[in-house]
Amino acid sequence: MRIVKLTKETTKNILENMLKRSPSQYGEYESRVQAIIQNIKGNGDEALFSYTKQFDKADINASNVKVTDGEFEEAYKAVDPALLDVIRKALVNIESYHELQKQNSWFKSTPQGTMLGQKITPLEKVGVYVPGGKAVYPSSVLMNIMPAKVAGVDKIIMTTPCNAEGKVNPAVLVAAKEAGADEVYKAGGAQAIAALAFGTESIPKVDKIVGPGNIYVALAKKAVYGHVSIDSIAGPSEILVLADETANPRYVAADLLSQAEHDELASAILITTSEDFAKKVSEEVEGFVQILERKAIIQKSLDNFGYILVAEDMDEAIDTANEIASEHLEIVTANPFEVMTKIRNAGAIFIGEYSCEPLGDYFAGPNHILPTNGTAKFFSPLSVDDFVKKSSIIYYSREALQPIHKDIEQFAKCEQLTAHANSIAVRFEGEE
Amino acid sequence: MRIVKLTKETTKNILENMLKRSPSQYGEYESRVQAIIQNIKGNGDEALFSYTKQFDKADINASNVKVTDGEFEEAYKAVDPALLDVIRKALVNIESYHELQKQNSWFKSTPQGTMLGQKITPLEKVGVYVPGGKAVYPSSVLMNIMPAKVAGVDKIIMTTPCNAEGKVNPAVLVAAKEAGADEVYKAGGAQAIAALAFGTESIPKVDKIVGPGNIYVALAKKAVYGHVSIDSIAGPSEILVLADETANPRYVAADLLSQAEHDELASAILITTSEDFAKKVSEEVEGFVQILERKAIIQKSLDNFGYILVAEDMDEAIDTANEIASEHLEIVTANPFEVMTKIRNAGAIFIGEYSCEPLGDYFAGPNHILPTNGTAKFFSPLSVDDFVKKSSIIYYSREALQPIHKDIEQFAKCEQLTAHANSIAVRFEGEE
Known part of the structure; x- marks a missing residue:
């Protein structure tokens, strides 16, 4: 060196x-990704299966897009028992570390009759993308799914491309099942990201999409960001x-x-x-x-x-x-x-x-999905926090609002928002 | 109704x-925003000042782009004392609520000689964008800056467009100073976002950009996402x-x-x-x-x-x-x-x-910058968490690694990552 x-x-x-x-020369990829997203958004399953035929050479339809119990059983038979053994050992540690990341909802109250707080709620549905191809990393499947599981996500939906015979890599399936994926669908690339973001007849719409992928997957994630949430781009x-x-x-x-x-x-x-x-x-x-x-x-x-x-x-x-x-x-x-x-x-x-x-x-x-390429200056490892969101809690009694109501009205008037001022004032009408 | x-x-x-x-018809805007970003990236201040001339009709250069102490003093003289009074009262509450959001770094250790943890570090530099125009909201300035301040961000850099005379709205300046902005620059639109993301001779590059804005600002934030972090799009x-x-x-x-x-x-x-x-x-x-x-x-x-x-x-x-x-x-x-x-x-x-x-x-x-348009399903209110990031901490002693080293080697080999296996194995060479 x-x-x-x-x-x-x-x-x-x-x-x-x-x-x-x-990558900085996104131009050509971006328009192709946009076209795929619009097609999935408009045509759902039909578009999805057609891309699967085109890119993965597989005949997938509504009847075989979802991995069945039978396919999971086959996968368990196909994997090296030594791998299953280390997956299970690793999961014990991954779960117990992520349990330490769980945050509680909290509030602070005063005897004047106020309560302010922060309520933590798990996301309802999360999509986990697992890339196909030669390099298969069951460890990444564990690391993507476990924080969502610990967070209490209701439904963890995984998508991953299948091979031309319509089969998914058995190590990936076993890792998904062990970590706690609820459903696994055979879909890859930008079309899988679009399906998770907008939903199709077969694939449910999710609230957040996580997981690594190639340039098409990365650009599709960036494009749907805002419509759903995403993890950072790997x-x-x-x-x-x-x-x-x-x-x-x-x-x-x-x-x-x-x-x-x-x-x-x-x-x-x-x-x-x-x-x-x-x-x-x-x-x-x-x-x-x-x-x-x-x-x-x-x-x-x-x-x-x-x-x-x-x-x-x-x-x-x-x-x-x-x-x-x-x-x-x-x-x-x-x-x-x-x-x-x-x-x-x-x-x-x-x-x-x-x-x-x-x-x-x-x-x-600890999670092995980490910020790369200098982004550790502002991004964090994937964590339980990625799979919850917060709501502020605000409660004031009449007695608590009364002494400050003129201040709030003043502030609203300074911003020329008189209906805001009125919302406070109406509660103390006829009091002066 | x-x-x-x-x-x-x-x-x-x-x-x-x-x-x-x-907004869904981004097409035309997107290419204009991309052009602005590339121009700022390549030509720095020169491009920035030229856009300011074009869009804000103001003659801004390296000598007057940064708001001076004198301009802050003028602003304090210009604002309604009643507004300053309510700003100060509100800030006490905003600060004390956000203090409750602060998270500690933590670790868990075992007597076998392991320590796992999560280290919290404030971001170093943050950019706060404040829109110009007729609707001026000093309350939003407070809500954007205070969580960054409480998080312990080293430098809070605000940008906001000036009028044709090169002046910034006094209520915005007073709110910025009271909340704790370190520097304020006269720059608006997509060009301000690009300047914060890539830095120019006058404006420092930041790690994260927050704050609302028009369609150009929103698209510019989305475009620089990944190079820097952003808050959610309002x-x-x-x-x-x-x-x-x-x-x-x-x-x-x-x-x-x-x-x-x-x-x-x-x-x-x-x-x-x-x-x-x-x-x-x-x-x-x-x-x-x-x-x-x-x-x-x-x-x-x-x-x-x-x-x-x-x-x-x-x-x-x-x-x-x-x-x-x-x-x-x-x-x-x-x-x-x-x-x-x-x-x-x-x-x-x-x-x-x-x-x-x-x-x-x-x-x-509690913060008034909140997820809109259904995104409360997966986004959270702006908070102290937006201005810190986490690093995982991993320590294992020889005694702790020894009993599991074969398992890790096994997992790495299953993923065909033999240099990973070697990194573990080399520590126990000649031990069998």
Whole structure:
């Protein structure tokens, strides 16, 4: 891996380079996605099944679009029992972490007769999109569904493309059932997003759509945003490791590579205060790359978006980590908890030598759907909060409203909203 | 107001009618907004000032784009002291309510040496857009800024269009200063949103943009979403009153009109279980309309989107209220708290005869920026949560990782991510 001295200029260039990973030439895709959405909105199932025939080569209709109990049973028979075993173990941790995120409704009252509060209500129906294709990630199915389940969503509706024989990947089906999906439909791409957003004869309209997907799925989600809610739009994966000379270079190298293998746009960055350590990690990386299965992808990802940066001191390293705002941040220093307190921007923070990123991907419990490409500056990991909404609660008695009623009328009049003022005044008519 | 018997068909028609208020013919606007965004992105201040000249007829440049201390002083001299007084009173309540929304970072640890948690960090820079034009709402300035202030945002940057003389409305400036805006810039429309999203020589790039605006502002916010975060996109205002025969028809009529005066697209709906009460409210409405200043707007709004619906019983009334998912919901029944427990979908819920909607608009403390047009099914009132983000915290000791390391490797291998498996395995090399 290239070793670069960290300067303001280096950081600027890296940030610009990483942003190149966001697709910007949307033009042609956007109009195709809009056409698909309008067609689904207008023609429902008929349009949906026709796209499924066109894109997935499958004959799907109202009688086989929904995955049946029989198909779930088949899926259970088809998956490796070892996978089912780890899915169940992981789910225990994922559920118990997300339980900690649950918020209560609350109120504050006063003896004058006021009550103000915030009521939390789970969303009624949620759509979870699971991409098809070669890379199948049952762990992502768990991570998308479990927070909705814990939030108390009434109905979790999953859609995923089927193959030409009309079959859905068994690992995906098993993960969906174990995590608690209520219904699974065979639909993929922008047409599935449109079906969830507007509903068709077969697929129910939902309140929110979550889950990753290709450029068509991402653009369709952005297009229906506002009509329904969506989670944030997923980008290529990243890891940033902050390490000093006390870290184990072999572990750090292995962790960098675990992200680089995701795809050619993935980014793996080490920031260290030790030049000697930088060299050791680079050597370990070279060694590992030769023996790893996804060598070709890893090499491209490292060439394009991999860096080992040598900082003057830990403060400079931390500042740069905050600027990059990585999806995953590992802290492997003499005092990792101390460093953690200085981190503002990161999707998930892994503390210490044994808290490597795959622990979080699969097992520890926190969600692995995290803000990417610098968006950790303002977005959060997928959580139970994404599947509830709040209503304000306002109660004032006559006695509580009386002493302030003139103030409210005054404010409304200043804004030239006299019917607002009247709504208050009418309650104290004839009192002066 | 028209009185209609509530049926499934009525509800369906009303919902369809209300959705007509969402602009759907975006085409022409969208390409103009895209052009503005690209121009600001490429040419910064130069493009910004040229749009300000074109749209606001003002000569703005780098030396006068930022509101000065002197301009704030002038504004304080220009505003009605009565307005300043109620702004200050309202801010006490708004601040103390939003303080209750603050969440703590938390963690859970085990003696095996694990710590999982969620770290809350305020956003660093936030942009608040305040529209110009005739309707000036200092209360909205307070409601946009205060939750950001309470959240602990480092820098709150406001933009608002100036008039042809380069002056900003004094009430807006005073509200901004009182609520705690750090900097105010003279910029409006899609160009202001683009400037906040990408930064120019004069205007800093922010992490999130909030605040209402016209169609250009709304489309610009949607276009920059993902590059920065945004609040939800605001629509026309609504009130829904749930009332039985115990309610005061005069109060309810006044409350319906307080929303109808906002604009011709505003909607005011009463659902009641008493036909007699329905008639009384309708009569009171006719009486009030004649004497209210914004009569013309109110009449159009009532004709287009005003309804008095008579339900069979309170359960039917509540179901319909949940389907409509109104921005503001008043409950004026014999047992309003009981009814409140059955409400799933509403932006703010006003309980009882003296909790009228303007109390919430100006004074009680909860935010008046609320989800509109049915989006209360999945969006929430603007809150402190909108101005913070979360990072997951993951720490495992060697002792905690050891017993589960094979499980994680297994899961990674099932997903064909062997570098993920390697990251775990390398930590236990030579142990078997």
